[in-house]
Amino acid sequence: MKTLSFEDFEKVLEGVLKPGRYIGNEFAVKSKNITDAPDLKVFFALVFPDVYEVGMSNLGMQILYEIINSRDDFSAERVFSPWVDLEANLRNSKTKIFSLENKIFLDEFDVIGFSLQHEMQYTNVLNILDLAGLNLRSENRSDPKPIICAGGPAAINPFPMAPFIDFFVIGDGEKVILNILDLVKQFKFEKRNKKWFLNKVKDFEGVFVPSDYKFFYFKSGEIKKIEPDIKVRKTVIKNLDDIKIVTNPVISNIKPVHDRFVCEIMRGCSRGCRFCQASYTYRPVRMRKAENLISDCIEGINNSGFDEVSFLSLSSSDYRELDFLITNFINSEKGKKISVSLPSLRLDSFTLNIAEIIQSGRKTGLTFAPEAGTQIMRDIINKNIDESEMLECMKIAFEKGWEKVKLYFMIGLPFENEKDIEGITDLVQKIIDTARAVLPKNKLGRLNINLSINAFSPKPFTPFQWAGQDSIEKLHQKFSKIRQKLPKRFVTASWSDPEKSKIECALARGNLKVADVVEEAFKNGAKFDNWSEFFNFKIWQDAFSKRNVDVNYFTEREAGIDEILPWDFIDIFISKEFLIKEFNKAKNIALNDARRN
Amino acid sequence: MMPEETKIRFKFIKIKEFKYLSHLETVRLIVMAVNRAGINVKYSEGFNPNPRINFSFPVPVGLASMAEYSDIEITGDMSAEDFKGRINQQLKEQIRVLEAKKILTKVLSLMGDIALCSYCYKLKDIKKDAGGKIKNGISTHPEFSRSIYKLDFNEINSLIVNLNIIGYTKVLENNTIFKFNDFLKYFKYLSNNEGIMVKDYFKEEAYVLREGNLKTPLEIV
């Protein structure tokens, strides 16, 4: 296998801002030595299309890395997006992108697997393929090697990336990845061609091979027919306890964005908020046994040396043994010295106690996610948060000494009207009033209400998958309305960029035509689209018009209920009828609200 | 009676690709290794407790070092040998503890005490009279002449000559501070003119001053 020499490595690092991103050799790396019998192994490049410190915080990367490398005959090495400075050096010196561990050039691997966390990483995938000297489109890659696959949450609607990827894995990758690599081994040693491989791999659960499918369109752009009419079922780990949490993660050399030990307590969320893609795509809800978790966590903390643990899930309040887990962990000898964070804790009077235990003494802040400003809007989106309960909870929290609250809202939701927008600022006012009532003057000054307001972007596999997205102008109007009415004292707010939300929406709900746009945008310089300093709306606008694709078809247009949607042939275990029913429920709540009409 | 705490000063290397880690990255890496090793480091009091580990002055990113220093405060008793053995098990060959010693006297902080550092440049293709020319060039240079305490050429074998420079990291009297990166640029230009190849360079040692003599930070504890 061709690798980059140390001398050349040093040359490409010249003038690079954070060279520590590229050196590899971290504590607990698990890849194999390439000098010992390389021809007997399958080499897998695990690629995360963002920078090192983002990718090293991703749990999925650590899990797959661990699982693949647990086999003697497989070796997984990591690749992250080079920052722009290193990219410039690579391009100027005509050096191909290489893996962190053994500095193997990416195109030398048997398989390249991309982890797709969100749509705004798509152009980074193309950039990495390009930096590897590979053709972007599968049909133009004639060599049998490398085979290119992708998985992760943003592969759930694979079409905007389908022309570039040989096959996708839909669902939990932990088990199927080893079957896939066994097949790659056979493919490699029997010297088969790619067609042979793709023909076999498609029989594994969760695997989708784009080249097998054909799309037929109406003139209007709607899909007429997808052939063959065979559904791809997502693959699922039924019992999470079958897969131990990663207890000896690779310790990144430079500070990752989440610098803590991660322990996934549960997968999935049954709350069914109608905008929430994760709630539908990660079903069924699966929990790990708390007893195993406590000992595994302590093992993991000892192995890694972190001083903080994060118990990860979509909605930790729904974790059955939460109280047991937290109490026992915190009272363990190790737990006493470790800080605990519990993201996604839904606060009420019971969980507030837990928050108090884990934030002992520090009271860093409490997070609430009402998502909408009025009760009726929360009913429409099925967000089960009652205003008076929430205010009561905050009252207790203020009395107990908390001074900081963070609130998440969404605007541009389906059936939203002016009252709902006003409801956001009204709610903020009520929180301030609550604080005034209980906090003495000298403490009131420290009250800090931090709002994060995001533009709604309808996602596949949700009851709102048909909904139209607000136009950029409308979103701006709503934002400025909130800004005008927002109390100035005690409040800080951040806003999402409506232009970015629009592109995110178009990519999330895109079909094969959108794939052309992704390619065009990449060729015109789009990359790191999730980074506000790089996101360039103009590039995307031009790409849509150049490829003759109407962006609003995918964003502002409301899709017909009987329309064939690009992702319809993927089976996530939730029927379209159910989603329609949920959508109608939301609609009826809105219609029955006299005030709205 | 068991002492309540142990203070240890240790010297470590930072070589090969790990020379590309910044000071803060190195600190984080060592603190995590200390945690893994089950060494009970003491924490500062207050709102944001920090581990009580102090380091010597940051070495520039990209410069390998054979002599980084750090002081750590540990709860309870621990021998220096035990400390070294345990932490090295949690470190890779690119960052390793070479020597550790208990601090038994009152010491100043490493940042405050270290006054000089020595650097070594490995040179190839050096002609007979080139050394003198370079020495002359440096010692009359307005920017660097007062930042260098000592400068020597040492022949290693027929091919390699080492240039050893001791530069100031602190203003003592009439001197200026030795700026490694600026000097390197100038030195590369100088040696280029003389047809000399700079094969390698690294930080060799750090020194404190005691009664006009150079001592390593481990010699004074």
Ligand code: SF4
């Ligand atoms: S509670 Fe959170 S994760 Fe669960 S469905 Fe609602 S938004 Fe999604």
